[in-house]
Amino acid sequence: xxxxxxxxxxxxVGTALLEILHEKKEELAAKYNFNYKVTFVTDLMKGTVVDPxxxxxxxxxxxxxxxxxxxxxxxxxxxFHNLLEKSKATMLAEATPxxxxxxxxxxxxxxxxxxxxxxxxxxxxxxxxxxxxxLQKLAKDCGAKFRYEGVVMSGTPLLQMLENxxxxxxxxxxxxxxxxxxxxxxxxxDEGMTYAAALEEATNLGYAEAxxxxxVEGWDAAVKVSILAKILFxxxxxVSDIHRIGxxxxxPDKIAEAKEAGYRVKLIAGIKTTNNNxxxxxxxxxxxxxxxxxxxxxxxxxxxxxxxxxxxxTLIGPGAGRKETGQALLTDLVAMA
Amino acid sequence: xxxxxxxxxxxxVGTALLEILHEKKEELAAKYNFNYKVTFVTDLMKGTVVDPxxxxxxxxxxxxxxxxxxxxxxxxxxxFHNLLEKSKATMLAEATPxxxxxxxxxxxxxxxxxxxxxxxxxxxxxxxxxxxxxLQKLAKDCGAKFRYEGVVMSGTPLLQMLENxxxxxxxxxxxxxxxxxxxxxxxxxDEGMTYAAALEEATNLGYAEAxxxxxVEGWDAAVKVSILAKILFxxxxxVSDIHRIGxxxxxPDKIAEAKEAGYRVKLIAGIKTTNNNxxxxxxxxxxxxxxxxxxxxxxxxxxxxxxxxxxxxTLIGPGAGRKETGQALLTDLVAMA
Numbered sequence: 001x002x003x004x005x006x007x008x009x010x011x012x013v014g015t016a017l018l019e020i021l022h023e024k025k026e027e028l029a030a031k032y033n034f035n036y037k038v039t040f041v042t043d044l045m046k047g048t049v050v051d052p053x054x055x056x057x058x059x060x061x062x063x064x065x066x067x068x069x070x071x072x073x074x075x076x077x078x079x080f081h082n083l084l085e086k087s088k089a090t091m092l093a094e095a096t097p098x099x100x101x102x103x104x105x106x107x108x109x110x111x112x113x114x115x116x117x118x119x120x121x122x123x124x125x126x127x128x129x130x131x132x133x134x135l136q137k138l139a140k141d142c143g144a145k146f147r148y149e150g151v152v153m154s155g156t157p158l159l160q161m162l163e164n165x166x167x168x169x170x171x172x173x174x175x176x177x178x179x180x181x182x183x184x185x186x187x188x189x190d191e192g193m194t195y196a197a198a199l200e201e202a203t204n205l206g207y208a209e210a211x212x213x214x215x216v217e218g219w220d221a222a223v224k225v226s227i228l229a230k231i232l233f234x235x236x237x238x239v240s241d242i243h244r245i246g247x248x249x250x251x252p253d254k255i256a257e258a259k260e261a262g263y264r265v266k267l268i269a270g271i272k273t274t275n276n277n278x279x280x281x282x283x284x285x286x287x288x289x290x291x292x293x294x295x296x297x298x299x300x301x302x303x304x305x306x307x308x309x310x311x312x313x314t315l316i317g318p319g320a321g322r323k324e325t326g327q328a329l330l331t332d333l334v335a336m337a
Numbered sequence: 338x339x340x341x342x343x344x345x346x347x348x349x350v351g352t353a354l355l356e357i358l359h360e361k362k363e364e365l366a367a368k369y370n371f372n373y374k375v376t377f378v379t380d381l382m383k384g385t386v387v388d389p390x391x392x393x394x395x396x397x398x399x400x401x402x403x404x405x406x407x408x409x410x411x412x413x414x415x416x417f418h419n420l421l422e423k424s425k426a427t428m429l430a431e432a433t434p435x436x437x438x439x440x441x442x443x444x445x446x447x448x449x450x451x452x453x454x455x456x457x458x459x460x461x462x463x464x465x466x467x468x469x470x471x472l473q474k475l476a477k478d479c480g481a482k483f484r485y486e487g488v489v490m491s492g493t494p495l496l497q498m499l500e501n502x503x504x505x506x507x508x509x510x511x512x513x514x515x516x517x518x519x520x521x522x523x524x525x526x527d528e529g530m531t532y533a534a535a536l537e538e539a540t541n542l543g544y545a546e547a548x549x550x551x552x553v554e555g556w557d558a559a560v561k562v563s564i565l566a567k568i569l570f571x572x573x574x575x576v577s578d579i580h581r582i583g584x585x586x587x588x589p590d591k592i593a594e595a596k597e598a599g600y601r602v603k604l605i606a607g608i609k610t611t612n613n614n615x616x617x618x619x620x621x622x623x624x625x626x627x628x629x630x631x632x633x634x635x636x637x638x639x640x641x642x643x644x645x646x647x648x649x650x651t652l653i654g655p656g657a658g659r660k661e662t663g664q665a666l667l668t669d670l671v672a673m674a
Contacts, residue, residue, distance in 0.1 A: 020646060024505045032504055155647050157502025164501060165494025167369055167671035168361050169664055292632045292653055309357060309664040310492050310655060316629055317650035327506055327646040334504035 003036040003337055004052070006089035006118075008080070008109045009096035010043035013123055013150075015064055016326030017093055022057040034334050040087030041070065042080070044096075044105075050076040052088040080105075081112045089113070091336055093329045094122035095150075100223060103130040114138045114146060121332030123150030123325050129223055129239075132230050145336045150328030152178065152224045153301045156317025157331060162232060162305065169307035171232050175270030178224045180299030180319035181207045181215040182247050182267045187297045189255050190264060195248070207299055207320070217246035218282040221269040225280050229271055237280050245283040258286045264294040292316070340373040340674055341389070343426035343455075345417070345446045346433035347380035350460055350487075352401055353663030354430055359394040371671050377424030378407065379417070381433075381442075387413040389425040417442075418449045426450070428673055430666045431459035432487075437560060440467040451475045451483060458669030460487030460662050466560055466576075469567050482673045487665030489515065489561050490638045493654025494668060499569060499642065506644035508569050512607030513640030514633050515561045517656035518544045518552040519584050519604045524634045526592050527601060532585070544636055544657070554583035555619040558606040562617050566608055574617050582620040595623045601631040629653070 005021070007014050021028075021038060028034040037054030047070035049055055055073070063072045076083055084092075092113035096106045103126040110127050113120040115138060122128065127135060128148045139146040149159050162171070177183050184207050188198035199216070202208040214220050222242045229237040247267050258265050263286035272279040287294040292314050296302045301319030306312050318324040342358070344351050358365075358375060365371040374391030384407035386392055392410070400409045413420055421429075429450035433443045440463040447464050450457040452475060459465065464472060465485045476483040486496050499508070514520050521544050525535035536553070539545040551557050559579045566574040584604050592602050600623035609616040624631040629651050633639045638656025643649050655661040 020505055027507075028505050034504070155503075155506075156650050157498055160502040161494055161498060164672065165497040165668060166492075166664075167371070168357055168365050168667045169492070170364075290632050290634065292629050295627050295629045295632045297627065309660050309667075311658075311661070313493050313652070313654035315650070315652055318648050321648075323646050324648070327503075330505045330646075331502060335501065 001035065003034070003333075004039040004088050004090045005036050005333065006040035006084060006087055006092045006113070007038060008042055008092065008094050008106070010041055010046055010064070011095065011097070012322035013325040013329070014043065014093070014095040015061070016322040017095070017329045018057055018061060020326055020330055022061060028334070032334050032337070034337050040083060040089050042083065043070075046070050047073070048076045048083065049073040050083050050087045052086065080109055084112055084116065084118070089118055091333055092118055092120040093333060094120060094124055094127075095329065096124055098124050098126045100126050100129055103127045107131055110135055110146070111138065114142055114144045117142045117144050119145040119336040121147040121149070121329055121336065123328055125151045125223055125227065128227050132227070147332035147336060149332050150325045151227060153303065153315070153317060153319050154321060155324040155327030155331065156301060156315060156319070158303055158315055159231065160331065160335070161315060166305070166307055166310065166313075169309040171273070171305055171307050173270065173272045173306040174228060174232065174303060175268055176303030177266055177293060177296050177301055178269040178303070178319065179215055179218070179221040179267060180301055181212070183296060183301070184299045185216070186247060186250065186255070186265055186267065189250065189252055190259070192252070194252060195250065216248050218244045218267065221267065221282040225269050225271060225282060229278055229280055232271070233273070233278055235278055237278060241280065243281040243283065247284055250284055262289050263287060264289055266293060266296070268293070338372065340371070340670075341376040341425050341427045342373050342670065343377035343421060343424055343429045343450070344375060345379055345429065345431050345443070347378055347383055347401070348432065348434070349659035350662040350666070351380065351430070351432040352398070353659040354432070354666045355394055355398060357663055357667055359398060365671070369671050369674070371674050377420060377426050379420065380407070383407050384410070385413045385420065386410040387420055387424045389423065417446055421449055421453065421455070426455055428670055429455055429457040430670060431457055431461055431464075432666065433461055435461050435463045437463050437466055440464045444468055447472055447483070448475065451479055451481045454479045454481050456482040456673040458484040458486065458666055458673065460665055462488045462560055462564065465564050469564070484669040484673060486669050487662045488564060490640065490652070490654060490656050491658060492661040492664030492668065493638060493652060493656070495640055495652055496568065497668065497672070498652060503642070503644055503647065503650070506646040508610070508642055508644050510607065510609045510643040511565060511569065511640060512605055514603055514630060514638055515606040515640070515656065516552055516555075516558040516604060517636030517638055518549070519558075520633060520638070521636045522553070523584060523587065523592070523602055523604065526587065526589055527596070529589070531589060532587065553585050555581045555604065558604065558619040562606050562608060562619060566615055566617060569608070570610070570615055572615055574615060578617065580618040580620065584621055587621055599626050600624060601626055603630060603633070605630070
């Protein structure tokens with residue numbers, strides 16, 4: 001069977017997915033029996049290309065590199081629904097920018113796919129945070145799959161592990177470093193930088209956005225906690241209900257003091273279960289220097305999952321990056337095949 | 338569908354699996370749609386019970402606790418082949434003791450299952466080390482699955498992650514702490530104990546065997562490296578071809594010196610790929626104190642996987658333990674269902 005892939009959103013992440021799909025065609029066929037064409041690519045800035053026979057990925061990637069657009073291809077027009085139909089897509093990879101208020105445009109894309117029985121994966125936190133139950137139900141009703149490995153820890157396969165790797169083990173607690181930008185800043189401050197200088201470096205490296213409040217005030221980590229509460233425990237925990245303290249009040253003095261005492265300050269996001277209640281939080285914590293979470297430097301993410309059968313299992317890996325997040329989409333596409 | 342589970346080997350690990358299967362019946366049905374009976378349990382010391390209608394696990398566990406045997410049940414006799422047939426088993430969990438020379442009795446059990454189209458999972462390194470290709474081919478030819486999550490890192494789902502979590506990402510290097518006993522000894526020596534005292538404590542705690550050479554000379558880790566070479570790269574690397582240095586020459590002085598310089602001594606097992614060649618090794622290495630692997634204390638295991646698409650992903654978790662290894666069998670049973 002040849003899967004026909006649609007891609008909505010062709011920024012850094014979407015382009016990285018296309019690169020991997022282009023480079024690893026033979027490997028994916030040999031190792032996973034995963035055969036595919038890309039039949040639909042749409043991006044707000046670059047254009048829209050539909051070809052049910054398969055788009056020439058080499059040419060498309062060349063076009064993106066040269067012009068940051070799909071201008072060398074005939075452009076298709078119409079609603080997303082109609083284009084999806086026309087493309088004969090059997091799978092959707094969704095990588096449009098996150099809007100946590102409306103979930104759009106990702107939500108419309110995913111609904112369109114699932115309602116046609118087309119499985120969908122997304123790296124977009126919006127639809128997952130806003131409409132998880134609705135989308136899972138829609139997927140189930142229409143015989144499709146809905147996956148979202150990339151919304152937490154990018155391509156580091158945390159969700160895959162929670163779903164398949166621990167069958168029958170009950171999660172008692174999950175805690176970790178879920179925001180790379182703040183961990184980068186804290187790592188730099190640990191090396192002696194001021195908060196302002198560390199934030200500036202994070203911005204220059206593209207880790208922090210022009211308005212850094214989403215990261216440094218803990219909103220991004222809180223959204224991920226909310227998503228984990230839903231996935232792991234089936235509970236609706238609005239971000240506003242999460243006990244949230246960012247890193248803006250952390251000073252080099254506090255970090256030095258903690259270090260002196262054998263601790264490192266980390267922004268820790270977590271969920272603890274107590275008597276069927278969830279305690280959800282994002283806050284700076286002092287971690288003993290010899291604990292795995294203390295050793296996580298830079299923009300890396302890490303999560304420790306405590307279960308009844310296994311004790312602690314910790315997963316450490318990249319929490320951002322175009323290639324890493326593109327990999328998350330691929331992991332899901334192969335799992336949905 | 339109700340799966341019928343056979344269990345070969347009911348020591349600590351097998352009994353732990355039965356406990357989990359007994360306790361979590363409803364949960365596994367609700368969460369994974371995994372419904373089952375245990376219809377066949379055999380153990381060299383405890384006896385053999387077959388009941389195609391399902392053995393009463395509560396009673397069986399009580400019997401094991403009281404008498405370390407299945408004496409309260411009618412005993413079945415016959416070859417493993419015949420008993421398997423009689424039990425109408427649809428899945429085999431294999432947890433007999435490891436024999437690295439013959440692979441027996443596990444190998445016979447697994448062959449019997451797979452050749453009948455019965456999927457099998459094992460925690461026994463013997464059959465995997467000796468007959469991986471044969472068993473995978475047999476499974477494929479007979480429409481069954483062959484899994485072995487428990488042979489490396491017990492229930493910590495490393496193999497699951499390598500198989501499903503990184504589709505299309507190529508492993509360039511894999512390195513970690515694969516033997517809990519030696520890591521326990523090194524951790525104790527790091528705290529000031531002599532090698533002899535640390536080994537004695539490991540033996541008293543049941544980590545080290547009466548003859549500790551399998552652990553302290555690196556054989557156990559080397560077998561796991563050999564298995565990883567096969568699983569990840571499809572290459573036959575006999576244990577005798579692995580560059581292997583144990584921890585018997587490590588002195589408290591060496592450990593103190595390394596610490597002074599900012600390093601911790603760990604027994605590191607790994608595979609590096611270079612130009613399609615594999616470099617396989619088990620040896621003490623000095624790990625920078627702020628690297629995740631340096632923070633792994635006690636009998637814990639950890640592996641860092643370096644791939645082209647994702648950089649480093651590290652998985653840390655228990656590397657031994659009856660419940661943890663029982664969990665590995667369960668993870669595989671659910672995956673095979």
